[in-house]
Amino acid sequence: MELNKIELLIEKYFQGETSIVEENELRTYFSSLNVAQHLEQYKPLFGYLSLAADQKFAQEIPLLPIPKLRDEYKKRNVPWLSMAASVIVLMGIGTYVYYNYEDANSKQDLGTYDDPEVAFRQTQKALALLSNHVNVGIESVHYIKEYQESKELIFKQ
Structure with missing residues (x-):
């Protein structure tokens, strides 16, 4: 029964669906001496994970x-x-x-027109385009203002 459970846990482990408790159970199984022969290939993997968890950085940083x-x-x-x-x-x-x-x-070409109606329509089109770009710039300024207010709130300047 335990062997079937370990095999299911290994399958779940490689699918990324195990919990911490299940992974600890796998580590303890593979660190024991009675590992099934067909599962011996996984022993270095779980042995390395237990060794890596035990390692500590001992060098002092000046x-x-x-x-x-x-x-x-x-x-x-x-x-x-x-x-x-x-x-x-x-x-x-x-x-x-x-x-x-x-x-x-x-x-x-400066876009000169002889007909005043055509010139008026083209001017309206150009001003609408300019207005759209200015509005995009104003939205960015609102974000900057909100960031500045948040920063002042956090750092209490």
Whole structure:
């Protein structure tokens, strides 16, 4: 009877449906000396899990005082890192402008219309599009405002 129960528990274990109590039962069964021969292949798996649970991290981590941390931070040449980042950003902007300059100059059609009715409809369409994008931006500002209020509530600034 116990062997059938263990086999069912192994099947449930590999399907990810076991509880902690059932997994502990499997561990105790496989750590005993009377494991069925056809289940011997699972013994290292459950043996490793029991060994891993018993292991403790024994090495001590040295804690540095805060002033010493600041000194080490200053030693890392942070100004050089920020200058390098600035140069990379400027090179990226320059590359973008260089490759897109021709496209900007070729689009000189300003959308002029001879008929005032057509011009009015196109203006309404453009303003509606602009309004939609502004409304999306305003929604983002509401999220930022809600975040700021939550932060002030938590940190009581």
